[in-house]
Amino acid sequence: MNSLHDTPETIHDVLGIGFGPSNLALAIAIEEHNAQAAPEERLHARFLERQPSLGWHRGMLIDDATMQVSFLKDLVTMRNPASDFSFLCFLQERGRLVDFLNAKTLFPLRIEFHEYFEWAAARIAHQVSYSSEVVSVDPVTGEDGEIRWFDVVSRDPADPARTVVHRARNVSVAVGLEPHLPPGTALSDRVWHNSQLLPRVEALAGSGAPVGRVLVLGAGQSAAEAVDYLHRSFPDAEVCAVFAKYGYTPADDSPFANRIFDPEAVDVYYRSAPDVKQSLLDYHRSTNYSVVDMDLIESLYTTMYREKVQGRERMRIRNVSRIRDVVEDDGRLSVSVEYLPTGERESLEADVLVHATGYRPRDIGDLLGEAAKLCLRDEGGAVRMGRDHRVDTAPGTSAGIYLQGATEHTHGITSSLLSTTAVRAGEILDSLLARHTSGEPVRTGG
Secondary structure, rough: OOEOOOOOOOOOOOOEOOOOOOHHHHHHHHHHHHHHHOOHHOEEEEEEEOOOOOOOOOOHOOOEEOOOOOOOOOOOOOOOOOOOHHHHHHHHHHHHHHHHHOOOOOOOOOHHHHHHHHHHHHHHHHHHHHOOOOEEEEEEOOOOOOEEEEEEEEEEEEEEEEEEEEEEOOOEOOOEEEEEEOOOOOOOOOEHHHHHHHHHHHHHHHHHOOOOOOEEOOOOHHHHHHHHHHHHHHHOEEEEOOOOOOOOEOOOOOHHHHHHOOHHHHHHHHHHOOHHHHHHHOOOHHOOOOEOOOOOHHHHHHHHHHHHHHOOOOOOEEOEEEEEEEEEOOOOEEEEEOOOOOOOOOOOOOOOEEEEEEEOOOHHHHHHHHHHEOOOOOOOEEEEEEEOEEEOOOOOOEEEEEEOOHHHHHHHHHHOOOOOOOHHHHHHHHHHHHHHHHHOOOOOOO
């Protein structure tokens, strides 16, 4: 495979891998810094994204779904309230600011927040290369034996058969999460993960094929949204939710519990002993994991009760249950559902099974390749992290690896959430600047 290289004099101060909200927020922070910094203090940044454009959970952009985080926790406001990259500035430019204020809500439509991300990304398009999938990250050693740079190899957008090599002093890894599926699950035209809900529903509805029953596995927000959306999309079908709980659990968005998402909570978590970290996660799981907004819970219950009154129950729940087996044959599914209290199994014929079973961090070893071998790990095998989101690396390494996401073990529950995205971008910028202005090399690790 042929490779193209940056010009020899081009060494990026930071090369971002992935261009979702996290690296977008970092790109904006760098853009704003460079706009007012002296030439020698500016950072040279580049970002690579494998998708052809910015896309944030496109498969779940249901028309009436709202954000679960305040619009003030956008890409910039928590770091720089005066930034013209804020959601409010976006609304003003779109001519919707007054209309939004009249709606009296902190939680915009998810499709509108995605539009905001696209608006912000378009303003800094000069920093980004799309359709540029990273295939390797290779350490580069200086004449003194110090690992000073990384060569980031990505596919050439103009010709995927070729690669492009970018050299950088630091990399910022923000590739998001990947769908989590039960062991042995094979996705197909009839077995989906909810991350592909919208395009899958559109294709199935457009095919004209009859849909008699749809199963949704999961008890969190995405699962409940999928049940509601499928119920509306296929008006002749039964939509059946399957989960191990007795019922959907409300998300705890009370003021004191929400303080776990404050920037200061990251400091507390980072300094805590491992058993305290685990306790904090256990105590506050109900703010984010396997929980549902109360408004949606009440809406689903109202729908189920109305259908019972009318004598046509299309929305059903198999609670305290789990799926034991799935057999696909001739375009139909036979799903074995076990009722946990008794062990009794029921075989349900279905047209579609949707796994709303969450996400998990991507393996940085697969992404970083040789560079991953430089990352130091704790006794449990997790990557060791600095408070500034920089990975602790092996002695003799001055090149830096920053992780955004996949750091819940060190930085807490907000690791992969929007709540501290703007603040984290500012912290990484400060770390880059400290190393940029103090001169190379900077050694990390034991």
